[in-house]
Amino acid sequence: MADALAPSEPEVLRLDGVRKSFGVGTPREVEVLHGIDLVLRRGEFCALIGPSGSGKSTMLNLIGLLDRPTAGALFIEGRDTRDMDDAALTQLRGRSIGFVFQHHHLIGAFTAAENVMMPLLLDRNRPDAAMRRGAEALLDRVGLLPWMDSRVGNLSGGQQQRVAIARALAMSPALVLADEPTGNLDTKSADGVFDLLREMNRTSRTTFLIVTHDPRLAQRCDRVIEVVDGRIVADDAVPMPRRISTS
Amino acid sequence: MRGWLPFEWIAAIRFLRDGWMQTIFILAGVSMGVAVIVFMSALLTGIQANFLNRVLSAQAHLVLLPPDEVARPLRAAEGVIQDAVVQRPSQRIRSIDQWQTVLRQMRDMPEIAVATPVAAGGALAVRGEASRSITLTGVEPEGYFRIVKLPASIVAGQPRLTSEGIVIGTDLAVELGVGVGDKLRVTTARGRDATLTVTGLFDLGNRGVNERSTFVALRTAQSLLGLTGGVTSLQVTLHDPYAAEILARLAHGMTGIRADSWIRTNLQFFTAVNAQQTSNTVIRLSVGLSVALGIASVLVVSVVQRSREIGILRAMGARRGQILRVFLIQGGVLGLLGSLIGSAAGVGALVAWHASVRQADGSPLFPLMIQPQLFVIAAVVAALTGVLAAMAPALRAARLDPVEAIRG
Numbered sequence: 001m002a003d004a005l006a007p008s009e010p011e012v013l014r015l016d017g018v019r020k021s022f023g024v025g026t027p028r029e030v031e032v033l034h035g036i037d038l039v040l041r042r043g044e045f046c047a048l049i050g051p052s053g054s055g056k057s058t059m060l061n062l063i064g065l066l067d068r069p070t071a072g073a074l075f076i077e078g079r080d081t082r083d084m085d086d087a088a089l090t091q092l093r094g095r096s097i098g099f100v101f102q103h104h105h106l107i108g109a110f111t112a113a114e115n116v117m118m119p120l121l122l123d124r125n126r127p128d129a130a131m132r133r134g135a136e137a138l139l140d141r142v143g144l145l146p147w148m149d150s151r152v153g154n155l156s157g158g159q160q161q162r163v164a165i166a167r168a169l170a171m172s173p174a175l176v177l178a179d180e181p182t183g184n185l186d187t188k189s190a191d192g193v194f195d196l197l198r199e200m201n202r203t204s205r206t207t208f209l210i211v212t213h214d215p216r217l218a219q220r221c222d223r224v225i226e227v228v229d230g231r232i233v234a235d236d237a238v239p240m241p242r243r244i245s246t247s
Numbered sequence: 248m249r250g251w252l253p254f255e256w257i258a259a260i261r262f263l264r265d266g267w268m269q270t271i272f273i274l275a276g277v278s279m280g281v282a283v284i285v286f287m288s289a290l291l292t293g294i295q296a297n298f299l300n301r302v303l304s305a306q307a308h309l310v311l312l313p314p315d316e317v318a319r320p321l322r323a324a325e326g327v328i329q330d331a332v333v334q335r336p337s338q339r340i341r342s343i344d345q346w347q348t349v350l351r352q353m354r355d356m357p358e359i360a361v362a363t364p365v366a367a368g369g370a371l372a373v374r375g376e377a378s379r380s381i382t383l384t385g386v387e388p389e390g391y392f393r394i395v396k397l398p399a400s401i402v403a404g405q406p407r408l409t410s411e412g413i414v415i416g417t418d419l420a421v422e423l424g425v426g427v428g429d430k431l432r433v434t435t436a437r438g439r440d441a442t443l444t445v446t447g448l449f450d451l452g453n454r455g456v457n458e459r460s461t462f463v464a465l466r467t468a469q470s471l472l473g474l475t476g477g478v479t480s481l482q483v484t485l486h487d488p489y490a491a492e493i494l495a496r497l498a499h500g501m502t503g504i505r506a507d508s509w510i511r512t513n514l515q516f517f518t519a520v521n522a523q524q525t526s527n528t529v530i531r532l533s534v535g536l537s538v539a540l541g542i543a544s545v546l547v548v549s550v551v552q553r554s555r556e557i558g559i560l561r562a563m564g565a566r567r568g569q570i571l572r573v574f575l576i577q578g579g580v581l582g583l584l585g586s587l588i589g590s591a592a593g594v595g596a597l598v599a600w601h602a603s604v605r606q607a608d609g610s611p612l613f614p615l616m617i618q619p620q621l622f623v624i625a626a627v628v629a630a631l632t633g634v635l636a637a638m639a640p641a642l643r644a645a646r647l648d649p650v651e652a653i654r655g
Binding site for chain 2: 064087090091093094095099101105107108109118119121123125126167171
């Protein structure tokens with residue numbers, strides 16, 4: 001179950017026996033993830049499904065290096081994260097992982113282009129022309145070039161989510177984590193955003209892990225991982241060669 | 248985005264611009280605080296300098312005097328006092344023992360600006376039927392006039408002190424009916440007298456001083472007062488008038504003679520100056536503290552409002568140090584901008600106040616003393632205060648758990 005696809009592509013993510021408990025050392029200690037094993041390879045487009053409280057968000061936070069496992073090992077692009085300090089985790093997160101959140105979470109004080117540039121700016125600390133060109137290209141790909149200098153507060157929900165997708169791809173990360181990326185959008189906008197994610201996956205070979213409650217969207221993914229009560233109970237993989245041939 | 252600015256500056260300025268209403272309110276608060284400090288400091292400095300100038304331009308900072316003459320009780324034997332009641336002897340005019348050596352010692356001290364000998368005593372000025380008691384002060388003009396700015400107060404004639412010349416106050420001149428070029432007779436208690444020519448009239452702005460003070464050449468006074476070659480005091484000015492008390496003790500230790508500082512002889516005035524400085528400092532600190540608290544509270548609110556954005560930035564790779572600096576810079580910018588606006592407002596208020604408030608004679612209430620360094624200090628202190636005030640909210644922002652922050 002841990003490595004459901006053909007091992008021809010390099011590993012982007014590996015979870016070995018990852019456990020997560022909250023309230024450690026207190027009488028209210030509770031384990032929410034019970035030894036997760038999972039491998040994601042380059043170019044995969046996966047859905048992570050499960051009922052509320054099953055541990056999906058906790059898993060996403062661990063994979064996104066926003067939180068640390070209580071036990072087990074987590075590898076990003078082959079790098080063991082167990083002994084990394086906060087600064088090293090932050091750098092790895094910034095360079096290897098992109099985030100798309102349900103409520104887009106753009107920085108309201110900046111324009112669409114500046115939001116897309118933000119991960120690069122955080123990494124290099126000073127803006128330059130290349131960053132700007134990169135942001136323009138990404139916004140062009142998500143169909144928002146005319147709005148690049150608009151404040152993000154002036155964009156519609158769908159447009160904001162497209163900016164968030166462009167931002168998630170700014171550092172050309174190996175892995176994009178999307179937490180209910182269409183959860184806040186109407187059906188038409190949701191389809192548009194999903195199609196965009198799919199297209200990005202095909203063109204940039206970026207691995208996507210999408211948390212969703214929408215079974216319709218999950219079925220359109222190549223691989224569906226189901227988590228129930230902190231355990232992976234199903235992992236349906238579509239063979240990689242078929243997906244590659246369609247790209 | 249400006250290419251030369253690092254992320255922290257870009258984000259700090261954008262956050263301040265984005266929350267423009269908060270920024271304007273806190274800037275107004277900081278500016279008012281700084282304006283009060285600048286206005287009050289400049290006003291008090293001006294008034295104090297004015298007072299100090301008036302007090303110190305008419306007297307020495309340090310006066311070295313011969314020790315008082317004392318009578319010793321009569322002793323019957325070792326440790327047995329026969330007559331316990333001892334009357335204080337009258338103090339005759341005496342010279343400082345070896346005053347030239349003492350003067351040299353004083354002049355060699357780097358803290359001392361001017362040291363000059365003076366021979367002074369009481370006398371009677373007589374002109375025809377009129378006579379007035381005067382204080383006869385014999386001086387070396389080149390040194391003494393650097394302590395007491397008599398030439399600046401001359402209203403007629405010249406501050407020229409020849410062996411037969413005398414400079415007197417305008418009120419004495421009126422009472423004796425003399426003018427420049429007229430002669431008057433000066434008699435001392437020792438029975439010596441001399442006829443001197445009035446070479447100049449001064450007005451020191453005080454009727455009592457103008458009636459009693461007269462100035463002659465040192466040798467003339469020595470001759471009239473029976474102090475051949477002697478002086479009654481050494482008048483000293485210092486580079487730092489406030490060091491007078493320390494220097495007085497030092498001079499007493501070095502020479503063994505009495506040393507009175509202007510601080511001691513003007514104790515009431517000095518106490519008032521000190522009280523004013525203390526209250527000024529307390530007010531400045533209080534205003535500075537309230538400015539700092541204002542900045543801190545606005546930034547605390549800003550951190551709470553932006554906690555989700557901070558979480559997102561952390562998720563995108565922002566380091567704790569970067570987040571910390573974003574908020575420290577905001578504090579510094581608020582302090583600096585507030586100090587610039589406040590300094591301008593403070594100076595504006597000071598100039599307006601200076602122009603509108605006058606004394607009874609139409610002269611300004613205080614000299615307009617605008618020291619450029621005050622603004623530099625205000626800007627630096629305000630910026631540092633802003634950074635320090637931002638420390639607590641900035642640390643809070645930097646320590647935000649991104650998971651919690653994003654969840655909100």
